[in-house]
Structure formats: C-alpha cells, structure tokens
Amino acid sequence: MTWRNWGRTETADPVRVLHPTSEAHVVTAIQQAAADGLPVKPVGAGHSFSGIAVAPGVQLELSGLTGLVAADATTGRVTLRAGTPLHVIPELLAPHGLAMPNLGDIDRQTISGAVATGTHGTGLGFGGIATQVVGARVVDGWGEVHVLDEHHKWLPAVALGLGALGVVTELTLQCVPAFLLEAVERPEPLDRVLDTWDERIRAHDHVEFYWFPHTRTALTKTNTRLPLEAPTRPLPGWRRRLDDDLMANGVFExxxxxxxxxxxxxxxxxxxxERLTGNRTFTDVSTAVFTTRRAVRFREMEYAVPAAILPDVARAVVALIERRRWRVSFPLEFRVAAGDDRWLSTAHGRDSGYIAVHRYWRDAEDDYLTEVEALLRDHDGRPHWGKMHTRTAADLAPTYPRFADFLALRDQLDPDRRFANPYLERVLGA
Ligand SMILES: Cc1cc2nc3c(=O)[nH]c(=O)nc-3n(C[C@H](O)[C@H](O)[C@H](O)COP(=O)(O)OP(=O)(O)OC[C@H]3O[C@@H](n4cnc5c(N)ncnc54)[C@H](O)[C@@H]3O)c2cc1C
Known part of the structure; x- marks a missing residue:
C-alpha cells in the first residue's frame, strides 16, 4: 500500500511495513533490515510536509509503541513510548496533575515525530517541544540501545534528531503542573501589530497572529497562563462548532x-x-486552547529568523506578496520561540521569530513558496525540518554552529546510513 503524508506532498512504497510493540522488536527490525541491506524509517502520524518520513525500505509504524511508562508528579518528569500521539497525552498526565508546557497548533502528531523535526508553538519564554526532552532511549544503526539522561552529551542532538541518529523508543519530558490559558483572539490592523510586536511578545506568554494576503488585518491570538484553580470560561459547544468546525474548516474548505x-x-x-473570524475570549485547560482541529488540507513552508527582525522580515514578505500579485487563499502565521541548545533546532542559540507560508493543497504550484523562501533565506532563515523547503547540507551547515558535530555523531551511530532517505541525503549529505 502506498503511504502518503497528510499534506499529500510525499509518497512512499516501503519494501515492508512493521508494527513494533516493544524496543526488542525495534532492535530485531533494524538487525534484520541490516542483514537484508534495507534502510529503516520510523514514521509517526505522517504530518511532515517534507520528505523526512519517507521510508523506501522498512517502514516502522509506531501505533503499537504508545502509552505512559512512568510519571513523577513531584519532579514533573514523564516517560512516554515514542509513538504516543500528542492528543492522548493530556489524559495520561491528568491523574498526575501535569501538562506539557507548550504545544503547537495541532495534537495529531506523535511525540517522537514532533520532537524529531523541531515542532514548536509560540512564546518568547518557551522553546520548541524538543526542549522538553530530558531523557531518551534510542536504538542505533547496529541495533544497540543507548539510554540518555539529561546530562548525556548526545541528548541535545538525539532530542531533535531528524530520525537520522536512530529509532527513539522512549522519551522523558519535563512537564509542569497542569494550567489554564486565557485566550484573547482579535482582528487588529497589521501595521499596528508589527509596530508593537516586540512589546507584545515580551508582555504576554504566548503571542501569534495570522495574516490573510490581500487584507491589512492581523488576527491576533494572545494566551495568558493561569493556575488550574482559576475560573474557567470555555467556549460554549455551539460557538466552538460554529467557529472551529464550520467557519475554520467547513466554510474555509x-x-x-x-x-x-x-x-x-x-x-x-x-x-x-477577515470580517468573520477572530473576536473571542475564553479560558480553558491548556491543551484545549493551544491546539485546534485542521480539516482543510494544505502545503506549508516555515522559516525561523532572529526574533528581533521578525517585524521587518514580515513587512518584506507582505510587500513581496503584494508586488507579485499571487492569489493566496491561505493565511500566513507568525510566531516566536526562545533560543535553545538542541543542535539542529531552528531556534538554536537565538530567540526566533517564525514565518509560515501555506497553500491550499489543490492550488496549482507556482513560485510563491520559492520566492518567499529566497527572501527568508537572505534574512539568516532556517527552514523547519518537517515543512517544505529546498535547502541542502552545503548551505545549511553555515547556519548551524553544531552541524559538523551532528554529522560526526551520525557517523558514529549510523555509519552504514541505515536511517537514510533522499530527504536526509539532501539536508545532511550521503
Ligand atoms: C496540520 C498541521 C499542523 C502543524 N502544526 C505545526 C505547528 O504548530 N508547529 C510546528 O512546528 N509544526 C507543525 N506541523 C508540522 C509537524 O508538527 C511536524 O512535521 C511533525 O514532525 C509531525 O509529526 P508526525 O508524528 O506526523 O511525524 P512524521 O511526519 O511521521 O515523522 C517526522 C520525522 O520523525 C521521525 N520519527 C518519528 N518517530 C521516530 C522515532 N521513534 N525515532 C526516530 N525518528 C522518528 C520520522 O522518521 C521523520 O523523520 C504541523 C503539520 C500539520 C500537517
């Protein structure tokens, strides 16, 4: 059966598909693949737009490697099997009074897939999901298991490993006491939002905005963290169905x-x-506010630039779209994240502003993504590993101070390139 990713940008026809239910199965799968001369690729929920999850040889489908291994309410440390989908984590953590500190826009991904590509949300005080990783178990290209704690020198590489360093079987996350978020969503003039962006991201926990091309309005989302004991004010069911199911998905499609x-x-x-969306305030448990349902399929490219220049780069992107007169129905999304120490994190060593560019999946391909990419690249941009881009190892290496270290670790853990695929050959080299 041909495998397809969510965005319908990639396909694969694996030689065989395995469904490991234990670390021992993963070890056997890798050793058997080595004996047969086949590459191995674990696949999560297939939500990457890039070819990062394409498995030409043995595909490891992880739905049998899920669930909670351990949770400690005192330290906030939680160990999960790699294939656990993000959307089941809240119910696993609830009995322990814990939550993940930050999330992206959706919760359909697996935890291992999300961290492998550097999936992030928004908030100047918060890193991407891979920064929550304080421990991992990983099986290397020979089938040897490595247990990494937070002090292990490989952890900052393996926690955001692009699937290039081994198959992760368990991840330990540093969680926080469960909390609420107050969400304020407003349409505001785009220029005003860009003029005040720097103050906004410093004054509020989680700030982002969407901009629909051909308008001058930004749809801002500002989330404030509140203790779990604070009063909740969830959206009424009818409002959620109207806004999120009907307007954001049905009518939008x-x-x-x-x-x-x-x-x-x-x-x-x-x-x-612009007139119909984004004017509401509500308070709910964090996961219900961070994530929404995305039923309208799209293709996406996202770049990280130094946080301080995000308003200028955003203005340049807006001007480019207006000048080139592309007809674009999908909004752009603008976010921010704290700098971190993960070797291949798009936010490595610098607070980062994120600019995401989308196309409805049925739209004809044109030069929209490539021209915006050229602009973002000229602003010291780093592409999201799970989203569309055209960069290669040669031009990525200068933007990542630990790139050579990552390649050296890859040589050590996977010298035979058991975990290679065409995408990794392009972005890391053969
Ligand atoms: C609708 C939508 C919304 C999105 N929103 C956001 C967002 O808000 N923020 C953001 O940053 N990104 C976002 N993304 C991108 C998405 O989070 C990433 O592409 C993520 O990697 C997808 O996770 P997955 O489980 O589908 O992994 P896959 O795409 O299936 O795999 C990704 C990579 O992880 C590797 N991998 C998976 N499991 C393992 C394992 N056990 N060991 C080693 N490697 C492994 C795979 O081999 C592959 O290289 C979004 C994507 C979609 C489609």
Missing amino acids: ATCRASSRVPALAPAVNRAA
Missing part, C-alpha cells in the same frame, strides 16, 4: 476550493474571512 478554481476570487474571499 469551500472558499479555498473556489479560490483554487478561480484564483481571482481570493482577495474578496480573504476580505470576507
């Missing part, structure tokens, strides 16, 4: 489809979306 067939409709449709 119809308008994207129409704009895809008749691109000239995009500006009018986006101006209607």
